[in-house]
Amino acid sequence: MSEYILVAIAWPYANADIHVGNITGSHLPGDIIARYHRLKGNQVLMVSGTDSHGTPVTLKADQLGRPVEEVYKYYHDRFLRTFLGYGISYDLFTTTHTENHFKVTQAIFLALKENNYLYTGTSLQWYSPKAGRFLPDRYVEGTCYLCGYTAARSDQCDGCGSVLEPEKLINPHSRDGSPLELRETEHFYLDLSKLEPEVKEFLQQRQSYWRDTVIGESLRKIEKEGLKPRPITRDLDWGVPVPVEGWTEAGKCIYVWFEAVIGYLSAAIEWSRLTGQPEAWRNWWVNPHAKQFYFIGKDNIFFHAAWWPAQLMGAGTQFMHIFTGEDSLLTLPYDVPANQFMNLEGQKISGSRNWAVWGLDALTRYDPDAVRYYLTANMPEYRDSDWDWEDFVARNNNELVATWGNLVHRVLLFAYKHWEGRVPDVDIATLRPQDRELLRAIENGFDVVGWELEAVRVRSALSEIMKLAGDVNVYLDANAPWFAVKNDKENAAKTIYTALRAIDSLKVLFAPFLPFSSEKLHRFLGYQDVPMFGDQYIEEVNDALGTHRVVRYRPPSGQVVSWRPSELPPNQPMNPPTPLFKKLDESIVAEERSRLGGAS
Numbered sequence: 001m002s003e004y005i006l007v008a009i010a011w012p013y014a015n016a017d018i019h020v021g022n023i024t025g026s027h028l029p030g031d032i033i034a035r036y037h038r039l040k041g042n043q044v045l046m047v048s049g050t051d052s053h054g055t056p057v058t059l060k061a062d063q064l065g066r067p068v069e070e071v072y073k074y075y076h077d078r079f080l081r082t083f084l085g086y087g088i089s090y091d092l093f094t095t096t097h098t099e100n101h102f103k104v105t106q107a108i109f110l111a112l113k114e115n116n117y118l119y120t121g122t123s124l125q126w127y128s129p130k131a132g133r134f135l136p137d138r139y140v141e142g143t144c145y146l147c148g149y150t151a152a153r154s155d156q157c158d159g160c161g162s163v164l165e166p167e168k169l170i171n172p173h174s175r176d177g178s179p180l181e182l183r184e185t186e187h188f189y190l191d192l193s194k195l196e197p198e199v200k201e202f203l204q205q206r207q208s209y210w211r212d213t214v215i216g217e218s219l220r221k222i223e224k225e226g227l228k229p230r231p232i233t234r235d236l237d238w239g240v241p242v243p244v245e246g247w248t249e250a251g252k253c254i255y256v257w258f259e260a261v262i263g264y265l266s267a268a269i270e271w272s273r274l275t276g277q278p279e280a281w282r283n284w285w286v287n288p289h290a291k292q293f294y295f296i297g298k299d300n301i302f303f304h305a306a307w308w309p310a311q312l313m314g315a316g317t318q319f320m321h322i323f324t325g326e327d328s329l330l331t332l333p334y335d336v337p338a339n340q341f342m343n344l345e346g347q348k349i350s351g352s353r354n355w356a357v358w359g360l361d362a363l364t365r366y367d368p369d370a371v372r373y374y375l376t377a378n379m380p381e382y383r384d385s386d387w388d389w390e391d392f393v394a395r396n397n398n399e400l401v402a403t404w405g406n407l408v409h410r411v412l413l414f415a416y417k418h419w420e421g422r423v424p425d426v427d428i429a430t431l432r433p434q435d436r437e438l439l440r441a442i443e444n445g446f447d448v449v450g451w452e453l454e455a456v457r458v459r460s461a462l463s464e465i466m467k468l469a470g471d472v473n474v475y476l477d478a479n480a481p482w483f484a485v486k487n488d489k490e491n492a493a494k495t496i497y498t499a500l501r502a503i504d505s506l507k508v509l510f511a512p513f514l515p516f517s518s519e520k521l522h523r524f525l526g527y528q529d530v531p532m533f534g535d536q537y538i539e540e541v542n543d544a545l546g547t548h549r550v551v552r553y554r555p556p557s558g559q560v561v562s563w564r565p566s567e568l569p570p571n572q573p574m575n576p577p578t579p580l581f582k583k584l585d586e587s588i589v590a591e592e593r594s595r596l597g598g599a600s
Contacts, residue, residue: 003291004283005036006331007046008264010300011096013048013061014072020354020387022297024375029458030295031088032376035512036453038555039563045284046285046553047090047267048074049344052097052240054256055138059175068238072097074087078327080551082359084536086368087515092271093551096240096263099543100273104266104323105259106243108311109188109232111318114369117191124167126154130178133251134185134235144172157333159301159309163230183473185235187334188242190258192364197228199293202309202332209455210305213298213374213382214338218305220264227306232258236401261308274541274552284331286320293456300339309333337456340380340475344387345596355596357387365588370581373400376513379459382506389589396500396584400592404469404582405517411476411499412524412577418485423500423526425571432491435498438475442505443565449509450563465509472502497570500525504566511561517580522561524577525568531556 007207008028012018018027027048034046051057051074061068076095083093088553095101110410112118124142126135137155144152145168153370154166166172174180191197200222207215232255233242235595239253269279284290294304309332317327345350349356360373378385413422431439445468452461476499484492504525511518511532519532534555 002040002048002378003037003042003046004285004287004523005042005266006268006284006292007031007037007044007288008292009048009090010294010295010296011049011051011260011263012079013054013056013057014052014075014095015350016075016078019077019351020359020362020371020375021209021344021356023082023086023088023359024379024385025297025373026295027083028086028375029379029381029456030139030371030377032458032512033293033295033453034089034514036450036563038172038449038533039511039561042564043283045268046089047092047094047264047271048090048548049092049094049096049263049267050079051256051260052076052095053236053253053261054258055136055199055236058136058228058236059138061242069097077358077549078344080144080538080549082363083551084538085238085363086372087534088538089536089553090551091253091553092274094263094267094270095262095548095550096266097271097545098266100270100540101263101266102240102545104269105240105254105262107319107323108265109254109258110243110322111188111315112311113188114318114322114330115314115316117194117314118188118232119191120186121189121229123184124182125185126172126174127183127185128178128180130174130175131408134183135174135180136234136236137166137362138455139175140166140169140172140180141175141284142548147172152357153517157380158299162224163228163267164458168313186400186536187252187490188244189229190232190254190305190314191229191309192312193229195314196222196227198313199310203305206276206335210335210376211337211382213337213340214301215304215492221302222306227310230257230307231255246401253510256567258301261303261311270541270550271552274550282328285329288329290331292331294333294336294338296336296338298338298340299337304333304338305336316450327339327408327556329539335456337381339381342375342378342380342385342387344591345389346386353563353597357592360417366584367516367582369517370396370584373462373514376458376462381457381459391591393584393586393589394583395450399433399466401581403466403473404506405579407469407473407476408503408521409577409579411496411503412574414482414485415496415500416576417572419493419496421574421576423568423572424497426493426497428570431498434475434479435494438471438498438502439505440567442502445509446565453512462513464594465506465513468509469506472499472506475499475502497568500569501566504568508561508563508566519571520580522576524558526572526574527561530559530561532561568581 010026037044061071140154144157147160236253236254239249272281320328481492481493481495
């Protein structure tokens with residue numbers, strides 16, 4: 001029986017291009033899991049979008065001297081191109097600056113308000129006499145009063161990860177250096193303390209299968225600090241309006257930390273409407289049996305593991321009552337498989353220093369599957385990892401090309417040449433013990449790899465597949481069809497048929513990781529009318545806020561490839577093969593390292 005799988009991926013801020021750390025941190029692991037579950041026949045919905053609001057976006061606009069909406073759309077369009085280029089197969093990649101998202105966010109806000117989880121209160125915030133306004137958190141920096149980190153924001157310290165009280169910041173200053181004053185301002189607060197027992201119980205229920213890095217941090221923070229009331233509005237003029245009379249006129253918007261996570265829900269609703277199935281989103285959001293996976297980086301763990309479930313719990317049945325007129329609970333997260341960070345050449349990735357491998361730029365020199373392979377093999381699932389250009393070249397040449405690519409090319413080319421462009425026409429019943437043993441090992445691989453992917457252990461899943469590719473190489477060395485074809489073509493045919501069938505199965509196992517080369521191999525093997533995957537495209541959507549562009553995924557129609565071993569028909573016509581991957585020259589290591597830290 002198929003399952004409903006929601007793949008929810010962190011929303012990137014529209015203030016910088018996407019780099020390899022972003023891709024391996026959330027977008028790529030989410031895509032691998034989505035593609036795996038589609039092959040299994042599950043009902044997958046993979047969503048995300050551009051985080052269009054928040055101070056990182058307005059800061060960037062200020063730096064560039066351009067309107068905020070223009071800046072957000074510039075980066076949003078580059079995100080769309082990046083995800084198309086790397087095959088990140090979003091069913092919908094949208095934006096938080098849509099009429100639909102505004103309405104869903106406001107409905108969650110009102111549900112919490114009606115359930116008495118919101119209250120208004122005053123607090124001291126930093127005010128800039130020069131600008132004539134309260135400054136958003138990222139406009140104010142100073143020294144953290146907990147750890148001494150000198151570049152803390154007024155609401156959060158990136159040094160120790162603590163949530164801060166703005167008035168306690170040491171040596172506060174605006175980013176433009178102008179003096180600041182503490183003034184009172186009124187905001188809505190979400191009383192998370194009321195929801196702490198339910199959140200703690202929710203986390204304890206998932207303790208057996210969540211990553212230690214996620215469950216440990218979340219429970220430890222609650223034990224140490226507790227869940228405290230948090231302001232969910234800000235003195236801003238760019239964002240979702242507060243649905244309470246007078247608040248928008250007073251220059252208040254809903255705070256981005258509260259609003260952006262609601263995008264997972266609003267994107268599902270938008271997808272439903274775009275596909276002409278206005279009620280379909282309920283299958284992932286009002287279905288207690290649906291599994292929701294949230295792919296994020298370690299800096300967002302507490303937001304997704306504690307605060308977001310608290311928002312959903314607090315909304316209760318009231319959200320659905322406001323939004324649809326019925327009383328149903330929203331589905332809570334099933335897993336939050338947060339990754340750690342990827343560094344670059346031993347240093348933290350930094351866009352401002354151009355110490356980064358930018359996603360779009362890398363596509364101008366490297367095939368997407370080569371980058372996907374390295375990012376998966378080096379994925380920071382349980383600890384920080386490091387992109388090293390020398391290691392990138394070595395893994396590409398010694399693993400992707402030598403172990404898998406050369407296996408595919410030499411077998412397909414040999415078969416095409418000696419069996420007139422067809423799969424050898426052998427009687428499957430006459431396969432030898434060594435042939436059956438290899439095919440059984442590959443068949444068992446579907447269970448082993450599937451088990452790893454069900455548990456979102458993406459890196460070890462890829463390792464298991466590469467081991468199986470190595471087993472096929474060992475089998476070929478032992479049976480040497482290249483020599484047998486001269487005087488024992490019948491046995492050579494059995495060896496090549498077995499190898500082709502193993503390769504056909506490995507193609508499916510590799511498909512979630514290497515979709516472009518797997519689709520190419522699929523065609524080489526003669527499957528002309530059975531697509532492996534659907535296609536992605538960009539669509540323009542109009543609403544009351546204007547036009548926004550989205551990436552959508554169109555599933556294949558008719559017969560499709562599924563997560564099961566090959567049943568490759570003997571005598572099937574093949575297509576002329578070409579190499580799947582390119583060997584990289586070692587000179588690129590010095591070339592790429594010379595690009596780091598220079599002008600972007």
